[in-house]
Amino acid sequence: MSELCLVLNLGSSSFKAALVDPTGAFPWQKSRSLESSDNLEQVLDDWLVPELEPFRDHIELIAHRIVHGGEQFTAPTLIEPNVEATLQELIPLAPLHNPPALRGLAWARHWAPSAPQWACFDTAFHSSLPTSASSYAIPTELRRQGFRRFGFHGINHQHVSETVAKQWQQQGKDPSQLRLISAHLGAGASLAAIRGGSCIDTTMGFTPLEGLVMATRSGSVDPGLLLALMREGYSADQIASILQEQSGLKGLSDLSGNMQDIRAEALAGHDGAAMALAVFKHRLLQLIGSMAASLHGVDVLALTGGIGEHDGALQRELRVELAWLTDLEITVIPADEEGMIARLCRRSRSQSQSAAVG
8 A cells, every 4th residue: 555645634614634645546535524512632533543544554644734824834844843833823813723723733643643744734825925915005013913915725726726737738838827817616715816836816815704705704895894893882703703604695695605505595586695696706706807907817717616616507607707808718626625735745745855865
């Protein structure tokens, strides 16, 4: 059996795990939902350990998805004590996502103490953003404190970028000239403008709230609206709940954050569902246009994520609505976060080993 990379992708409400061999194949992969009442370590012991036991002696490294790497981590990183300490300090930047990932890291170190552990960051692919794209127009003092645009979904955006570049190369085209918009559309949603493999713009910002309409997240809203809510007496926690859990497709429809449900109800004549679809599509088209402007034109729009891959109606609508972008190719690229995490960590480990030998 080939040497395997164990990928642990722990989120706030879901858990994905996979074993990836050096060819990119998956000898094993599973996912499950997590409830707030779950004891994470108990879940890992009771559910994951029995599944992994047949493969245990063949796991050569363990790779973790970390949502937020701040400004410090812009590439896959070997987890050492000082790195883990810094990651703990970054928890306020992603309070829902980074803590379970770090608990998974601690668990894995106990379960397989001899296996090196690597962290792969969702923000890293966006570290190439120019200052004009990463900066908010706020006072210098605040910008120096780290209040800036980071971007997210970077692992899958990079997978999309590399996949489309390979397709272009096979067609005899120069990938360094590729102008690509990667559209990660799922419960969370973001766009990335990618030129020649480097991200130059994206729709998410300091947090994953900015940008597109999502399942329960609002996307961009006028900051003045938030100030008005504060003046009405809403607390920071109440506003966070509204924007993160009660908005998006769910808030617009008063039904659900699930796009399949929204589509079905809209066809049945539900006004709220129809409005949710209209607002979702309007914002999506608006921001595709902004990404195209950043790229000075666009060659390929790649749809990925649960909605991007499976919503045929949206795919057809985009082909009609974006006809003004002449020569635009619209393609579908299945998401592969776990495979990309394994590839990135193996690359970085190989580079580290080469540098040590050199």
